[in-house]
Amino acid sequence: MAALRYAEPSVRGDSRHTLLVADAVDHGRRGTAAWVERELAHGSKVYYKGWLFEGRRPEQHWLTGPAGPRGARDALASGQLEFLDIPAVVARSGGTADGVIALFRDEVERALDDRWPTVALSQESPGLPMADASQVGDYAAWEAGFDVLTERWPVRVLCQLSVPHENDTAQWETVAVHHRDLVDGVWSAGVGAGRWQPRGDLDAHVARRFGAAVHGALRAARAHEDGPDLHLDLSAVEFMDVACAEILMLAARSAPAGQQLVLHDGQRFLRRLFDAVGRPASVRESEDA
Amino acid sequence: MTGHLGGLVHLGLLYDDPEDLVAGAVPHVRRAIAGGDEVHLVVDRRTARAFREALGDDAERVVFPPPTSTLPPSAPGFMATVRSWARTDRRTTVLGQYPATMPAPDCGFGEDALNLVLRDLPLTLICTCHRDLDPGLLAVARRTHPHLATADGRVGNPDFRTPPTADPVPADLWGAVAVRLGVDGTAGLAEVRQCVADVAERAGLTGDAVRAAVLAVHEAAVLACRSGDPERAPLVVEVRSRPGHTVFSEVVGPPAPERPPDDDADPLAHLRPFCAGAHLHDGPDGRAVRVLTIV
Numbered sequence: 001m002a003a004l005r006y007a008e009p010s011v012r013g014d015s016r017h018t019l020l021v022a023d024a025v026d027h028g029r030r031g032t033a034a035w036v037e038r039e040l041a042h043g044s045k046v047y048y049k050g051w052l053f054e055g056r057r058p059e060q061h062w063l064t065g066p067a068g069p070r071g072a073r074d075a076l077a078s079g080q081l082e083f084l085d086i087p088a089v090v091a092r093s094g095g096t097a098d099g100v101i102a103l104f105r106d107e108v109e110r111a112l113d114d115r116w117p118t119v120a121l122s123q124e125s126p127g128l129p130m131a132d133a134s135q136v137g138d139y140a141a142w143e144a145g146f147d148v149l150t151e152r153w154p155v156r157v158l159c160q161l162s163v164p165h166e167n168d169t170a171q172w173e174t175v176a177v178h179h180r181d182l183v184d185g186v187w188s189a190g191v192g193a194g195r196w197q198p199r200g201d202l203d204a205h206v207a208r209r210f211g212a213a214v215h216g217a218l219r220a221a222r223a224h225e226d227g228p229d230l231h232l233d234l235s236a237v238e239f240m241d242v243a244c245a246e247i248l249m250l251a252a253r254s255a256p257a258g259q260q261l262v263l264h265d266g267q268r269f270l271r272r273l274f275d276a277v278g279r280p281a282s283v284r285e286s287e288d289a
Numbered sequence: 290m291t292g293h294l295g296g297l298v299h300l301g302l303l304y305d306d307p308e309d310l311v312a313g314a315v316p317h318v319r320r321a322i323a324g325g326d327e328v329h330l331v332v333d334r335r336t337a338r339a340f341r342e343a344l345g346d347d348a349e350r351v352v353f354p355p356p357t358s359t360l361p362p363s364a365p366g367f368m369a370t371v372r373s374w375a376r377t378d379r380r381t382t383v384l385g386q387y388p389a390t391m392p393a394p395d396c397g398f399g400e401d402a403l404n405l406v407l408r409d410l411p412l413t414l415i416c417t418c419h420r421d422l423d424p425g426l427l428a429v430a431r432r433t434h435p436h437l438a439t440a441d442g443r444v445g446n447p448d449f450r451t452p453p454t455a456d457p458v459p460a461d462l463w464g465a466v467a468v469r470l471g472v473d474g475t476a477g478l479a480e481v482r483q484c485v486a487d488v489a490e491r492a493g494l495t496g497d498a499v500r501a502a503v504l505a506v507h508e509a510a511v512l513a514c515r516s517g518d519p520e521r522a523p524l525v526v527e528v529r530s531r532p533g534h535t536v537f538s539e540v541v542g543p544p545a546p547e548r549p550p551d552d553d554a555d556p557l558a559h560l561r562p563f564c565a566g567a568h569l570h571d572g573p574d575g576r577a578v579r580v581l582t583i584v
Contacts, residue, residue: 023476186479201482204511205475205520239482239500241507242559269500276562 014118015150017143017157019178021209023185028162029062031183032122035158036063036081037071044156045116046081047107049089049123058083082107086126097138101145108153118154121146125162130169143177175209176216189213192233194226195264199236202244211247218255228259231286234266245273253280262286294380294411299403301434301446302384302417303427307336310417311343312440314384317415321382322350326413329374331356331385356386367399368407368565368583375410384415393425400433404451406537406566406581409555464531467491474520475511481526482507485538492530493584502582505564506538509578512556512569513542536582545576 020035022028039046050061058064064076064083075081093099104121111119130136149155161174175182180191187200187210196217202210221230240248252261263271264286274283300317304310310332318340321328328351330340341348374381387396403414415438418430431448467488472481482503489502506528514522522542529537548571557567557578566581 201479203475203478203482203507205478239503239507241504241511243511267497267500269497272497272562273504277559 014154015156017146017150017159017178017181019159019161019174019182019184021161021163021175021182021184023163025162025164027185028125028160032124032158032160033063033069033072036120036122037069039118039120039156040071040075040080042118043116044118044120045111045114046075046120046122047104047111048081048083049086049121050083051124052085058085086124089123097141097145100142101148104146104149108149108155112153118156120156120158121149122158122160124160125165127165128170130167130173136169136173139173140177171209172212172215175212176219179213179216179220182213184209189217195231195233196221197233197236199238201239202237203239203241204243207241207243207247210244211251214248214251218251218259218261222256222259228256229262230259231262231264233264234270235264237266237270240270240273242273242277245270245277249274249277249279249283252282255282260284264288296409296411297403297407298413298436299400299434300413300415300436300438300443301430302415302438303420303430304417305420307339310336310386311339313438314415314417315340315343316440316442317413317438318344318351318382318384319347321380321413322347324380326380326382327374327376328352329354329381329383331358331383332417333386336386356388368402368581371403371407371412371414372410372561372566375412380411380413382413382415384417387416387418387422387426387430389419389422389426391426393423393429396426397429397433400429402535402566402581404433404435406568406579408568409557463529463535463537465529466527467530468528469526471523471525472510474514474522474524476520477524478507478510481510481524484526485528485536488528488530489536489582492532492534492536494536494582498582498584501563502536502580505560505567505580505582506540508560508563509538509567509580510540510542512560513540513576513578515542515545531584533584535584538580538582539577540579541575541577543575544573545571547571 020028020031022031036046036048048063050063052058052061058076061083062068064072064081072081076083089100089103093103107121108119128135128139130139146157150157159174159178161171163171166174179189179196182189184206187198187202187206189196189198191197198210198213218230222228255261259282261283263283302310302313304313318328318330330337330351331354332340333356337353340351344351374383400416416430416434418427420427431446432450434446435449436443437446468484470480470484472478485503485506486499489499494502506526510524510526514524525541527539557569560567560580564580565583568579570577570579
């Protein structure tokens with residue numbers, strides 16, 4: 001067993017679009033502050049979207065105020081970090097997916113024109129109601145817009161999901177959309193060599209969010225040119241419990257006909273666990289096993 | 290798994306000679322056959338002959354495995370052997386004889402383990418002990434069986450002593466406490482897993498055996514906090530170890546709501562493949578889930 005540890009969003013590589021999930025407000029703030037400080041130290045221009053309550057100014061926010069890290073306060077003063085209140089984002093963008101993406105694109109272009117080598121964008125949990133399919137679709141569209149930004153420019157995006165502040169639908173959709181790159185306490189997920197790779201400890205505490213990520217990965221695989229099979233790299237899974245194994249097998253069982261879950265690498269014990277909970281025919285071992 | 294079949298019935302039978310043994314056991318064996326049980330009589334040749342004569346045609350419905358097919362209680366795999374007798378669709382009755390060479394402490398350990406962690410298996414075990422055996426073995430037989438099998442049927446055993454299931458647990462049963470920690474709900478289970486892994490490795494487990502032990506205790510903890518708010522339920526986890534022999538874990542959580550009377554699903558079915566024994570105890574003060582792993 002690996003020592004207990006919490007994963008942190010990385011700033012390595014030129015471009016990333018990462019979701020930071022936090023069960024508690026203070027966990028999220030610690031992770032976000034560390035990311036912002038690393039980006040500032042890395043020389044990035046940082047655009048931060050946060051909530052300012054009761055008419056407060058950025059200088060009073062938890063990140064850029066007196067209680068925040070010194071680097072963030074100094075960067076706000078110097079202009080390396082720009083802060084925008086989330087209601088102001090909605091007002092400027094019109095609240096539409098296209099409007100939000102246009103606003104972020106303008107910021108990125110402005111920063112690159114000003115010769116910043118990289119741009120870091122982060123926004124706090126938006127508190128979206130996601131009450132119907134249209135709102136869910138809008139959300140997916142603007143997150144896809146972030147992907148376009150990261151593909152085109154040296155941009156790193158850190159989306160924040162504060163579990164206490166979001167409803168079940170928002171949590172599910174947010175994790176599903178970000179299945180390619182997310183960090184959630186003792187587990188995380190990424191993509192490499194055409195395989196989706198969950199990492200760390202997958203247990204009952206995160207089972208629902210793991211299920212959302214599996215759902216997102218299967219959905220994305222169906223739309224991918226190399227799909228519809230989802231290739232799952234298990235080499236970095238340290239622990240998986242029965243709840244998560246059942247979720248994985250159930251997701252594979254309920255996938256549309258023709259879509260398979262292909263297992264790569266990982267512990268032999270995981271196969272024993274899958275067999276114990278019931279492995280459907282739509283789950284198969286890779287040919288390189 | 291098998292709730293509708295009833296749990297463990299653990300009978301002792303003290304005897305002076307094979308005929309005495311058979312006279313005390315036959316009513317129970319006939320009742321088991323009539324009830325559709327799978328019946329195993331694990332006895333020496335002379336006693337097997339006596340059983341065949343006493344049972345007549347019914348002897349055809351009984352199997353007589355050699356005594357070597359059951360390991361002494363201290364040997365690795367004994368608990369797994371007992372578990373292997375359990376069926377999902379019928380009860381199993383097994384009668385066995387105490388070997389004269391079996392050390393009394395090992396025998397006591399095995400018998401207490403049956404009472405503590407295999408109590409919900411659909412088994413009737415009839416443990417027979419010759420009155421001329423070592424007094425220590427005889428004392429174990431008297432102490433560890435809630436009921437005695439006699440020619441007149443099952444009677445309560447006034448000498449039975451329930452092994453403690455909470456502090457103070459005798460150290461010679463489950464070993465010394467290796468870890469005792471409190472965690473709040475499912476968010477604290479990573480710490481529990483790390484502790485169990487450390488204890489399991491120190492006890493002599495390796496590789497997948499460690500992973501199985503960790504998974505079983507983790508699932509026990511999930512079950513223990515299912516009754517309240519899983520995120521916040523206070524859990525106390527105690528792990529005991531006898532290096533080279535066993536790892537025993539007990540997870541205590543908040544009281545669980547009463548199960549519907551028609552719910553006969555085994556709530557431990559998902560973790561049983563990963564341990565030698567598991568037991569769920571719901572009491573007014575809390576829910577305790579116990580897991581035994583054999584090294």
